[in-house]
Amino acid sequence: MRAKVYVTLKPGVLDPAGKAIERALHALGFEEAHDVRLGKYIELHVDGDATEAAGRLDDMCRKLLANGVIEDYRFEVGE
Amino acid sequence: MRWGVVTFPGSLDDADALHALEALGEPAVALWHKDRSLQGVDCVVLPGGFSYGDYLRAGALARFSPVMESVVGFAAAGGLVLGICNGFQVLCESGLLPGALIRNRSLSFICTTVHCRVEETDTPFTGAYGHAEVLALPIKHGEGCYVADPATLQALEDDRQVLLRYVDAAGRATEAANPNGSLRNIAGITNATRNVFGLMPHPEHACEALCGGVDGAGFFRSVRATLTDGLPTRTASVPPGL
Numbered sequence: 001m002r003a004k005v006y007v008t009l010k011p012g013v014l015d016p017a018g019k020a021i022e023r024a025l026h027a028l029g030f031e032e033a034h035d036v037r038l039g040k041y042i043e044l045h046v047d048g049d050a051t052e053a054a055g056r057l058d059d060m061c062r063k064l065l066a067n068g069v070i071e072d073y074r075f076e077v078g079e
Numbered sequence: 080m081r082w083g084v085v086t087f088p089g090s091l092d093d094a095d096a097l098h099a100l101e102a103l104g105e106p107a108v109a110l111w112h113k114d115r116s117l118q119g120v121d122c123v124v125l126p127g128g129f130s131y132g133d134y135l136r137a138g139a140l141a142r143f144s145p146v147m148e149s150v151v152g153f154a155a156a157g158g159l160v161l162g163i164c165n166g167f168q169v170l171c172e173s174g175l176l177p178g179a180l181i182r183n184r185s186l187s188f189i190c191t192t193v194h195c196r197v198e199e200t201d202t203p204f205t206g207a208y209g210h211a212e213v214l215a216l217p218i219k220h221g222e223g224c225y226v227a228d229p230a231t232l233q234a235l236e237d238d239r240q241v242l243l244r245y246v247d248a249a250g251r252a253t254e255a256a257n258p259n260g261s262l263r264n265i266a267g268i269t270n271a272t273r274n275v276f277g278l279m280p281h282p283e284h285a286c287e288a289l290c291g292g293v294d295g296a297g298f299f300r301s302v303r304a305t306l307t308d309g310l311p312t313r314t315a316s317v318p319p320g321l
Contacts, residue, residue: 013226014260016186064143067136067172069179070226 083120125166138168167277178227184260206311243267
């Protein structure tokens, strides 16, 4: 199964990179952009059926792909 | 007693840590990330650098190396573990210390000398220092901003686990003296059982006058004194709000 994992900073965790991007967007005239948060996007292939893969992905996220102290995660399992 | 300094792929300060220990007259051996044996050492040093290229997150991949399995067991059994800079990040990612280290507030890599205040002296790592002693220590990191949720921070303060804070030359923990945005100016913490210590400043680069100062030597001397003479007794904490 193809899987897509999205790792994002928890609300409230300082994101200086997101702030810097927001300032750059404003400097380019995109004044309407706010609350920029920079995260990670991970693609991978997982063996097994969708249910099995989802369980394993959750494990992967908790053990490695995301740091639960500062990050949230979600994932999509497709063909 | 004997020290062990771990080398991960991407470690930079392992040789410097071994050199500093040698300069202090301390016997030390190199430990390899693929080895499970800690060679019977009494204190493990996780050095600075960019273990595994800082891929994914700083310190995230080093925790799965064979040597870290042994270090986690060693710490659980009460063994002394000192994590410097990237070593601090590895300790947080391993769950041996609470919280996490994220990108500096400025987004810049910082390489400078800062002042730090020793908050507690009744630990194996800080017993050689005086009450609220202010040290000049080098820092060099891009991801040194210490964060934890409010409950964890409060628990760290209540249990006196914050051992080192960024301060100005007069010893005040001001916003201006905070180089990287760390919550509550935290530069170093210990675990609840006080046998694991992580700090962002580099004491191993401050052990010889030739390198600009010797304020870092006390951390190593403290460990030596603890293992020789026992744990130092408590002196008063730094008053809150300073």
